[in-house]
Amino acid sequence: MKPLINIENLAVELQSKVILSQVDLSLQKGEIIGLVGPSGCGKTTLLNTLAGFIAQSAGTIEINTSENQQIKISIANMLPAEERNIGMIFQDYALFPHLSVNENICFGLKKLTKAEQGKRCEELLALLELAEFGQRYPHQLSGGQQQRVAIARALAPQPSLLLLDEPFSNIDARLRNELMIEIRQLLKRLGMTAIFVTHNKDEVFTFADKIAVMHQGKVLQIGAPAQVCQHPNSWQVADFLQLGSWLPVVLKAYKNDLPISSLIGQLANCALVNTLVDKSSNTTLNYQLLVKPNDIELCQQQPDNVIVEHIGVTEQGYHYLLSSIEQHTALAFSHLSFYSQELYVLGDKLAIRLKGERFNLYAVHKHH
Amino acid sequence: MLHKIWFSSFVFVALLGASIHVAANDDVNVYSYRQPFLVEPLFNEFTKETGIKVNVVFAKQGMAERLAREGEYSPADILLTTDISRLIELKEKDLLQAAESTELTEAIPAQYKALDNTWYALTTRVRNIYSAKRLGEIDFNYEDLADEKYQGKICTRSGKHPYNVALVASMIAEHGEAYTLTWLQKVKANLARKPQGSDRAQVQAIHQNLCDISLGNSYYFGNMLKDEKQKVWADAVYINFPNQSNRGAHVNISGMAMAKYAPNKANALALMNFLVSAPAQKMYAETNMEYPVRPGVEPSKLVASWGQFKADNLSLETIAKQRKTALILLDKAQFDL
Amino acid sequence: MLTGNKNTSWKFFSWFFALALMSPIVVMLWGSINTSSDLFTHLWATVLPEYIRNTLVLGVLVALLSFCFGVPAAALISQTNIVMGKQLRWLLMLPLAMPAYLVAYLYTDLFDYAGPVQRLLRAWFDWQSPNDYYFFDIRTIGGAAVVIALVLFPYVYMLTRTAFEQQDRNLLRASRLLGCTERQSFYQVALPLARPAIAVSLALVTMETLADFATVQYFAVNTLTTAIYDTWLGYSDFAAANAIASVLMLFILFIVVAEQRARAGQRHQSSRPNTEHERKQLSFAQQIIASIFCWFLVFSGFLLPVILLLAMAVDYADYNQLVALIATGKNSIKIATYSATIATLIALMLALFQRLHQSRARMIPLQISGFGYAIPGTVLAMAMLATFGPLDHAINDVAKAFDFKAPGLILSGTIFAIVFAFVVRFSAIANGTINAGIGQIPKSLDLAPGSLGVKTLSTIFRVHLPLLKSSILVAWLLVFVEAMKELPAVLLLRPFNFETLSTQIYQLISDERLEQGALGAILIVLFGLLPIIFLNRQKDSK
Known part of the structure; x- marks a missing residue:
């Protein structure tokens, strides 16, 4: 089956600064994808480029609006925003303050007759439980109601693709989860394809079918959330998704079962995944191991190697952040996560070691 | 910050207080409808002779109202006006007092002052008809302006200007209301353009072929001839003294009066005496090309060269009395619209 | 509290x-309470209806022209890549520094039948009389409206431009995605959103126009203000003058209140100002038309009057005049x-x-x-x-x-x-x-x-x-x-003896000797530039 939207090699330059490069992305009809990444990674620029607010400098965007109709946007054929058949929900909703709720919803329905407009508007008001608010002005509504109006307005012209720019960031944290589920169900019911931007990875896990992690203008990894979490393909992806703590290590030899050593001991017989290890090089520096809390255990036999620098309370017991006692080597670390039912106090010294069999090892490209 | 603000506010109020001061009492204070550049040379001369300082406020409008509001505490001693109506208005509002001296009595002929000596004329000016030289020499009557043959040929300033109002008032005194209204309507129909600008601007329009005939005071002709730029305008026209074969040309005056509550009466009288003295009258004649009222003082050579003329001997009070009626007729004829 | x-x-x-x-x-x-009804009956039967009509026509025309000058200028500066936009941004505010009566005098003088423009045309084409050609008459309601609007439109321009610049750009984007072209978005979203700013500025402009005596006089246009003059100075009826002035004031207040009522239900507040929004790229032809439009406004509202004044000042200025100017300037300040x-x-x-x-x-x-x-x-x-x-x-x-x-x-x-x-x-x-x-x-x-x-x-x-x-x-x-x-x-x-720059200029104007007051006029204009420069610098530093 043809994808609904297919983005190939998309690039954007603004004032001769590269904002996006080599972006490839494709979505099937009805899929919801969440774009995440640190601020400045280009995710909002990508949305604006798709919407037609920013001109691409290379690449193509294809949208299959129906079985035999296709929109193809390239440098040679820059379609203006109003001809792309795309809907968008803005962070602050961007409701027209001078128009009532009804008028806002009908704004994109100019081509329909008045009667058709009225019918469509009523349907959407009913669908979004806004029936009694049609005559009101946006400032007379609550934040959640405003968002519903924004959704109704975006859906009214029946776009083939819906873009959502941080749609939940203005919603009270307690209502947020409930609302996300509600809206996800609505989109699924309508079979709407959607691209959704957020800086909050938890929103993606609740709202999206797929996740795309962006960094410095590139899409690093796309996939189902579970798969990406299990197999982050780069240090940045793992770091952004906060999948564990980072432990600096030294490789002893370049074999598959190669032994590694760190300030909390050595590992010999473990599987290392994702090792983008440059095997030709003899440099032994700048590798980090992704360590999940249950990869660590206490080990009384050893001399103490870490010190408690922070204590938090969670449902899984006490959460400690540990740093190495020795701080003046290249292997020194801090903020290593560790859970325990035991209570320690700040400054306590402990002995820990690594356990487990599978680890992700990365060459480090720490951004500054 | 707080102290700084209090301090500067205090200084500010103190400064404002210090800059409010009331006119001094040993001078003579003049409210003038006449332009400062016309009267200032005279005042300077007066100060030089007597050592009395002259303070002036000039305004084209509203002086009578201001004087009335100020009442008995008004600092004004002398009022100078540019036409008879203002003087009568001031008198009717009881804002004037009689001023008497032998100099005044000797200098001003009876027809140029109030019976009760509340006002005196200083100069006279004729309401002339200017005509393009291309028309040839014509003997005009004011009545002729209504003649159909001048359709689209006449220019004038606003009918509501005091000079024109006084002319209309004299027409009413001569011919009655009904005739004057018809006359006004016909003159309006003859206008080349809506009434606008000053008397000089009408002569300029004649020079530019926009029209052939205009109304204007006599002294403007002299002043234009003296002005480098405006001489060409004046050269394009004849100055005509109307109605020479019947009642004579309409004459208006500029005048002076003493305020009812003048605080510096002696100084005021000294200034009045000075303004009617032969040297001052000569200055009027020379600087602004007006006709001095004092017998024996000749008009300037230029003005004299326009020849003798017959003036309408209608009394000034009569003209002033018809002023309101004149305004009503001007409204009725929609002269300015 | x-x-x-x-x-x-x-x-x-x-x-x-x-x-x-x-x-x-x-x-x-x-x-105004003791007004005699006689005078009113007379005025009503003769000139008052015409005065009222003129007042209304003048007010509406000036408002309309200020709108036509100010709003497109604001849109061009805030929403397009017009050439020299940065300079035009503040140049368009300069006419505010010109006193209306001064510009009125300069323009009536310039375009009058006997003025230099028509004289030159007649000399070129060898026309002899007004019947030989057509030239617009500056001393009409239309002429007055154009000249007044040229001086007052910056109010509309300034407030509307600020409104455009502070509009949430996402609103415009939303309208694009809902099928509106750039042009439609402007008319259906940007313009309605700027309505309060436009309305307030138009109300200001109308007030200034209706309350103006001196300016309309040069144009020989008779309005309600003429009626106030007539009744007060001509008929010496202060009560009637007060009554007409009261009517005029109530009329103006009515406009202001009506406007406020009309938009009582709406609230326009931008949470996110439109800082670096995408500007419309003008085509070559559009650039030319837009530039001509903006430069025409700057030229006729500011540059031309200033050039005329400067020329006069150069011809007539002398040392004595400068000394006198310092004294009057001090009073003004x-x-x-x-x-x-x-x-x-x-x-x-x-x-x-x-x-x-x-x-x-x-x-x-x-x-x-x-x-x-x-x-x-x-x-x-x-x-x-x-x-x-x-x-x-x-x-x-x-x-x-x-x-x-x-x-x-x-x-x-x-x-x-x-x-x-x-x-x-x-x-x-x-x-x-x-x-x-x-x-x-x-x-x-x-x-x-x-x-x-x-x-x-x-x-x-x-x-x-x-x-x-x-x-x-x-x-x-x-x-x-x-x-x-x-x-x-x-x-x-x-x-007594108290002259300010404006009274001095007025006296010279009324004696048709503005040449000698040109320096003073330039001084007023220079002072008028101060807030504009300041406003501009402040906007830039934001």
């Missing part, structure tokens, strides 16, 4: 100043400084009272103190004499009763009356600017320091005043410039 002793004295002074500023209006309305300072202080006091006080009627002082803007300067001057005349009499009578020397007319006969008149007339400007500034301060700041136990007054000095610094300065400068330009009130109220 205000508490205790400060509370009552603040309240007292707020009401005191507001009522003092209201008093000339009350006096004017009171003075003196009264303008007093007026600006007092108006700003009162505006601060009233606006803070409205914001911080808890009494139910706290809005009233601020509102009523601004009414004076709708009164023509001459009528205001008369009302001033009617207000302070009796007060002066009372003071002198009391002084006499206690055997002191009578102090004279210390209120109505000194610059106090002029400054007071200016404060009454221009309070609306200071109030508007400062109130807008206060509106930008978050309400939470009113409470926060209070909860820290700091006294209210020092809260105001430490929190509000520093935050209002630029609003205060803008208000001060705007009033200062208006006061430098104002004419009729000074003309009638000034004490």
Whole structure:
């Protein structure tokens, strides 16, 4: 089956600064994808480029609006925003303050007759439980109601693709989860394809079918959330998704079962995944191991190697952040996560070691 | 910050207080409808002779109202006006007092002052008809302006200007209301353009072929001839003294009066005496090309060269009395619209 | 919140100043009660309908033209990549520095039949009389409207441009995605959103137009203001003049209130100003048309009059004139400084009272103190004499009763009356600017320091005043410039031997000798540039 939207090699330059490069992305009809990444990674620029607010400098965007109709946007054929058949929900909703709720919803329905407009508007008001608010002005509504109006307005012209720019960031944290589920169900019911931007990875896990992690203008990894979490393909992806703590290590030899050593001991017989290890090089520096809390255990036999620098309370017991006692080597670390039912106090010294069999090892490209 | 603000506010109020001061009492204070550049040379001369300082406020409008509001505490001693109506208005509002001296009595002929000596004329000016030289020499009557043959040929300033109002008032005194209204309507129909600008601007329009005939005071002709730029305008026209074969040309005056509550009466009288003295009258004649009222003082050579003329001997009070009626007729004829 | 002793004295002074500023209006309305019906019947039967028609036509035309000049200019500068946009941005504000009566004089002189333009045309084409060719008549309502609009449109331009620039760009984007082209988005979203700014500025422009005596006179256009003159100076009927002026004022207030009512239901507030929005790229032809349009406005509203003045100044300026100019300039600056300072202080006091006080009627002082803007300067001057005349009499009578020397007319006969008149007339400007500034301060700041136990007054000095610094300065400068330009009130109220730049220019104009006042006129224009330069610098640093 043809994808609904297919983005190939998309690039954007603004004032001769590269904002996006080599972006490839494709979505099937009805899929919801969440774009995440640190601020400045280009995710909002990508949305604006798709919407037609920013001109691409290379690449193509294809949208299959129906079985035999296709929109193809390239440098040679820059379609203006109003001809792309795309809907968008803005962070602050961007409701027209001078128009009532009804008028806002009908704004994109100019081509329909008045009667058709009225019918469509009523349907959407009913669908979004806004029936009694049609005559009101946006400032007379609550934040959640405003968002519903924004959704109704975006859906009214029946776009083939819906873009959502941080749609939940203005919603009270307690209502947020409930609302996300509600809206996800609505989109699924309508079979709407959607691209959704957020800086909050938890929103993606609740709202999206797929996740795309962006960094410095590139899409690093796309996939189902579970798969990406299990197999982050780069240090940045793992770091952004906060999948564990980072432990600096030294490789002893370049074999598959190669032994590694760190300030909390050595590992010999473990599987290392994702090792983008440059095997030709003899440099032994700048590798980090992704360590999940249950990869660590206490080990009384050893001399103490870490010190408690922070204590938090969670449902899984006490959460400690540990740093190495020795701080003046290249292997020194801090903020290593560790859970325990035991209570320690700040400054306590402990002995820990690594356990487990599978680890992700990365060459480090720490951004500054 | 707080102290700084209090301090500067205090200084500010103190400064404002210090800059409010009331006119001094040993001078003579003049409210003038006449332009400062016309009267200032005279005042300077007066100060030089007597050592009395002259303070002036000039305004084209509203002086009578201001004087009335100020009442008995008004600092004004002398009022100078540019036409008879203002003087009568001031008198009717009881804002004037009689001023008497032998100099005044000797200098001003009876027809140029109030019976009760509340006002005196200083100069006279004729309401002339200017005509393009291309028309040839014509003997005009004011009545002729209504003649159909001048359709689209006449220019004038606003009918509501005091000079024109006084002319209309004299027409009413001569011919009655009904005739004057018809006359006004016909003159309006003859206008080349809506009434606008000053008397000089009408002569300029004649020079530019926009029209052939205009109304204007006599002294403007002299002043234009003296002005480098405006001489060409004046050269394009004849100055005509109307109605020479019947009642004579309409004459208006500029005048002076003493305020009812003048605080510096002696100084005021000294200034009045000075303004009617032969040297001052000569200055009027020379600087602004007006006709001095004092017998024996000749008009300037230029003005004299326009020849003798017959003036309408209608009394000034009569003209002033018809002023309101004149305004009503001007409204009725929609002269300015 | 205000508490205790400060509370009552603040309240007292707020009401005191507001009522003092209201008093000339009350006096004017009171003075109109004894109107004789005879004169009205006569006027109504003859000229009044025509005057009213002219007034309405002039008001509507000026508003319409200011809209046609100001709104497209604002749109071009804020939304497109017009060539030299950065320069045009502030150049388009410059006409504000020109006094309307001055431009009116220069233009009627320039385009008159006998003026240089038509003379030149006649010389070129060898035309002899007006029947040989067509040339528009500048001394018509249309001519007056164009010239007045050329000087006043910057109000519309400034406020509308700011409105456009502060619009949330996402609103425009949303409308694009809902199927509107750039042009449709502008008409359906940007323009309606700018409506309050446009309406407020048009109301300002209309007020200025209707209250203007001197300017329309040069155009030989008879309006209601002519009727006020006629009744007062011609028929000596002060009551009728007051009545007509009252009608004019009520008419203006009606416009203002009607506009406010019309948009009562809507609220326009932008949460995210449109800082680096995408500008429309103009095609070559569009660039040319847009540039011609903007430069035409700058040229005819500012450059041409200034060039004419400069040419005159170069021809006629001499040393003596300069010396005289310094004295009159000092007077102008003196009264303008007093007026600006007092108006700003009162505006601060009233606006803070409205914001911080808890009494139910706290809005009233601020509102009523601004009414004076709708009164023509001459009528205001008369009302001033009617207000302070009796007060002066009372003071002198009391002084006499206690055997002191009578102090004279210390209120109505000194610059106090002029400054007071200016404060009454221009309070609306200071109030508007400062109130807008206060509106930008978050309400939470009113409470926060209070909860820290700091006294209210020092809260105001430490929190509000520093935050209002630029609003205060803008208000001060705007009033200062208006006061430098104002004419009729000074003309009638000034004490002996007191000339200002504007009265001097007016006298020279009325004797058709502006050449000799050109330097002074240029000085007024230069002072008028100050707030524009300041406003511009402030916007840029933001």
